[in-house]
Amino acid sequence: METRLAPKPFSDEKSDMNQPLIFRTLSDMRSQLASWRAQGQRIGFVPTMGALHEGHISLTQIARQKAERVIVSIFVNPTQFAPHEDFNSYPRTFEADLAQLTAAGVDGVYYPSPEIMYPAGFATTVSLTGPAIANLEDRFRPTHFQGVATIVAKLLIQSRADVAVFGQKDFQQLAVISQMVADLNLPVDIIGAPIVREEDGLAKSSRNAYLAAHERALAPALYKSLLNCRTKIKAGGAPDAICAEEAKALSALGFVVDYLEARDSTDLGPAQHANRRLLIAARIGTTRLIDNLAIDE
Numbered sequence: 001m002e003t004r005l006a007p008k009p010f011s012d013e014k015s016d017m018n019q020p021l022i023f024r025t026l027s028d029m030r031s032q033l034a035s036w037r038a039q040g041q042r043i044g045f046v047p048t049m050g051a052l053h054e055g056h057i058s059l060t061q062i063a064r065q066k067a068e069r070v071i072v073s074i075f076v077n078p079t080q081f082a083p084h085e086d087f088n089s090y091p092r093t094f095e096a097d098l099a100q101l102t103a104a105g106v107d108g109v110y111y112p113s114p115e116i117m118y119p120a121g122f123a124t125t126v127s128l129t130g131p132a133i134a135n136l137e138d139r140f141r142p143t144h145f146q147g148v149a150t151i152v153a154k155l156l157i158q159s160r161a162d163v164a165v166f167g168q169k170d171f172q173q174l175a176v177i178s179q180m181v182a183d184l185n186l187p188v189d190i191i192g193a194p195i196v197r198e199e200d201g202l203a204k205s206s207r208n209a210y211l212a213a214h215e216r217a218l219a220p221a222l223y224k225s226l227l228n229c230r231t232k233i234k235a236g237g238a239p240d241a242i243c244a245e246e247a248k249a250l251s252a253l254g255f256v257v258d259y260l261e262a263r264d265s266t267d268l269g270p271a272q273h274a275n276r277r278l279l280i281a282a283r284i285g286t287t288r289l290i291d292n293l294a295i296d297e
Helices: 026-038 054-066 094-104 144-159 171-183 206-210 213-218 221-234 239-253
Strands: 021-023 043-048 069-074 108-110 163-167 189-193 256-264 276-284 287-294
Touching (some): 021 026, 026 043, 026 108, 026 144, 043 054, 054 163, 054 189, 069 094, 069 144, 108 144, 171 189, 221 239, 221 256, 221 276, 239 276
Parallel strands (some): 021 108, 043 163, 069 108
Antiparallel strands (some): 256 276
């Protein structure tokens, strides 16, 4: 069951502990953001599903560089989960998240209920082509990006943010959102933030908490495979053959590799000779991990 703080009256003043303002309704958030805008302050927005880690906090720091006020949303979005996926078990840690956001100096937390985001009679979604049908994540999660695009569009419209920051770990998601914002002429700057990694190279993810000890020990092999691929491709090797070889090696370690491919970094189409990126998704045990790495930077 989701952990929620006891309701408290909305206030436009922070507590002595500098806890972020908590907006549980759209009207509360819009009222406060309007007040900040009237003072000439830009709004930075970081959409999350909670279960925050250092990667999420790094997004708030980037947002702070671009805006005077930083808002983080916490909403586990049901429409981006397929029926067989982990919506019910996805970690919900609001109190711990709030402590991290307080330490990070975030100004506000938008914490809406499902009824606010998807009221009775909700009937509109965002239809996607382009990078959303690149035969990567969409091959295995065909309804995922429609749910992501719909909730992100709602959040950007609700907040009217000046800038929004997304992590590059979900690289196809970043491409989908960037395309959607451009196509719909939404007045927000989208920033892709670098991946934050553990010391052994594993990309930080809320789902890393699912890994058993022996799986966690194996998980950094994904990043090592990306590094191996990049080295061999830059030395002149054929990307498809190299990726297939590394995928086979991961399978021998116990991973089920969904894909390991080199693609164009802009539209996720076939890789050209520059601006290429490696993308990988693989399962170890019951946990599915994703990662990516630029080839040509």
